[in-house]
Amino acid sequence: DTGVSQDPRHKITKRGQNVTFRCDPISEHNRLYWYRQTLGQGPEFLTYFQNEAQLEKSRLLSDRFSAERPKGSFSTLEIQRTEQGDSAMYLCASSSTRRHITEAFFGQGTRLTVV
Amino acid sequence: DQQVKQNSPSLSVQEGRISILNCDYTNSMFDYFLWYKKYPAEGPTFLISISSIKDKNEDGRFTVFLNKSAKHLSLHIVPSQPGDSAVYFCAASVSGTYKYIFGTGTRLKVLA
Numbered sequence: 286d287t288g289v290s291q292d293p294r295h296k297i298t299k300r301g302q303n304v305t306f307r308c309d310p311i312s313e314h315n316r317l318y319w320y321r322q323t324l325g326q327g328p329e330f331l332t333y334f335q336n337e338a339q340l341e342k343s344r345l346l347s348d349r350f351s352a353e354r355p356k357g358s359f360s361t362l363e364i365q366r367t368e369q370g371d372s373a374m375y376l377c378a379s380s381s382t383r384r385h386i387t388e389a390f391f392g393q394g395t396r397l398t399v400v
Numbered sequence: 401d402q403q404v405k406q407n408s409p410s411l412s413v414q415e416g417r418i419s420i421l422n423c424d425y426t427n428s429m430f431d432y433f434l435w436y437k438k439y440p441a442e443g444p445t446f447l448i449s450i451s452s453i454k455d456k457n458e459d460g461r462f463t464v465f466l467n468k469s470a471k472h473l474s475l476h477i478v479p480s481q482p483g484d485s486a487v488y489f490c491a492a493s494v495s496g497t498y499k500y501i502f503g504t505g506t507r508l509k510v511l512a
Contacts, residue, residue: 289443316498327404327489327502328444341499376443380498388434389500391443 289392291377297398298367305363306395310379317360318389319352320376321345328376328391334360335382367399403427404492406503414511419477421506423490426471430492434500435464435475437486444489448475480510 290309298304310317315336320328331350333341336357346352349367354360364371374396378389405424413419421435431452436444450457450464450473457464463476477484487507491500 291443318499325504327491327504328500329502330499333498335498341497378443387432387498388446388449390446391436393441393443396441 289377289379289390291375291392291395293395294393295396295398297400300369300399301366303363303365304367304397305361306375306377306397308360308362308377308392310359310377311381311390314379314381314390315357316380316382316389317354318378318380319360319362320378320391322374322376322394323372331362364397367397369399372397372399402504403430404490404501404503406488406490406506408506409504410507410509412509412511413480415482416479419475419480419484419508419510421475421477421488421490421508423473423475423503424471425473425492427492427494427501428471429494430501431495432493433464433466433473434491434493435462436489436491436502437484438489438505439486447488477508480508482510482512484508485510 292307317334319331322328334354349365352362374394376394378391380389434449435447438444448462466473487505489505490503
């Protein structure tokens, strides 16, 4: 098991462009989360999936953001019409309901820079 | 409204001594707490957690203490090592919600 994998690691895009990030969770984990981290802040919750169902979305997730987890495996996070304020580290994490301890394991993140 | 607060943005400790990182929370519904360590350009790495039914949890050099009445938890690292230098985040959650609320982090520097 290689842990949570995110692709790409870095993305520079022009304002107004669309971007898509991918997350591959730990294989036996049925929960998947997206967080966003900006400089000097802790990670902020964006959304959460259990299997393929998106169960919660933060108010931070505007209508320009959409996340999917088809078939309950990998997940994608798409940002449409990017704005400079979207520049951040986007973190994916996964956890399992099958364990008593419910800590989430994070990937290395995708750093987005909107110019 | 910052529900999880880490009031010390940075801390320096000599190698071999104890590092104590503090975290306060305001939401009395939180019942599960975690500490993560983060190196630059990497995602957070899980360190240790504690449920609200306990007041202490230990794992090797790392011990987390929970004081529910004060809504305060702390992470003790003994002995501190230069490789412990990183940003430490405290996080809290409410059972059944599955999302974590993170503090703003404390940057620990362990001096050799």
